[in-house]
Amino acid sequence: MPEVDEFDEEDILSDGVASDSDSYSPKPYRIQEIPSKGLGVVAAIDFALGDLIIVESPLLLFRPEGPTISSDLGAFEKLEDGKKEAYMKLDNVHPESECPPLVGIFNTNAYDVQESDHADSDDDPPCVAVFNDISRINHSCSPNTIRLWRASSSAMHISACRAIPAGTELTTYYRDPFLPSSERHATLLAIYKFRCVCPSCLNPAASDNRRLRLRQSRGRLADLVAWARVAPPSPDLLADTLELLALVQEEGLESQHVYGRVLRHLMCISYVMQMCAEEGEDDIGSNVEGEGYEGYKRMLRAWRMANGAEEVGVGRVELAEEEMMRVAVSRRRTGG
């Protein structure tokens, strides 16, 4: 059985299957005018962390080794009339002096997607795809959704990465939210022709600093088993991790892997604290703060599934994580 720390969130998030959003009737979102952004997508009902909001196949997809929209306008001609019409209605921020409209629409609306669902496929050159509804989702550097491409069903899945009340605009990221804000700005302006005014971009120095701390937290979150073996949980460890959670939430980065790592850490700390309290070890039980073991486990499960993990796989990983924590604590107790 692998050590808990040998599981990385990226490995746990394997393939899975979900239903098509055409089965939602009516759709749980609407497309409407958003001040200074053109059209956008708005939640029609309340969503909780992990809820699946949209499942959609692309209108048009180009593979990395094949032609592109610029070299093969025939790909557009082969579309059925309804899809052609939908494509032509999509936004285009590129003037004709820069590129033909078909290309401008593609560049305004395309997402990179991977041809395969294998965990290491991120290194492969991506396909690019344009969607009817999903391409209406505007950008935020603190997005409230997770975007997951399922190569096995050739569909993009959009899920909530935190609670989204009805009436809230759904957002995604067009550029890596961990890039420094100046770099994000430059590409958003060059490709998408807008200036981002999300809270992070309005306060770039403070936000860049907080995001850097989160990026650097990876090492701090990697020694769970070693810790459980040598010491009962100190209130500082929990406080440190709750501080990271607060940072993720302040920066609105629940769509990122750091959130999964923080939740897993909190889940394991809470589990060990609960074990210690049950066994009457120290007065650790009185230090328990936050959502507790079951609460963090529920949140992590929802987050993992929104990122592509299968229910059965998640259940297996949870059992292994519990077992590793139990073994680590009992080794510490017996000096093993």
Ligand SMILES: C[S@@+](CC[C@H](N)C(=O)[O-])C[C@H]1O[C@@H](n2cnc3c(N)ncnc32)[C@H](O)[C@@H]1O
């Ligand atoms: C993929 S489209 C999104 C849907 C588009 N708003 C529409 O009307 O169809 C990308 C374009 O939307 C606009 N957009 C996206 N996010 C924005 C934001 N945060 N602020 C302002 N404009 C944004 C920009 O014009 C960008 O080029």
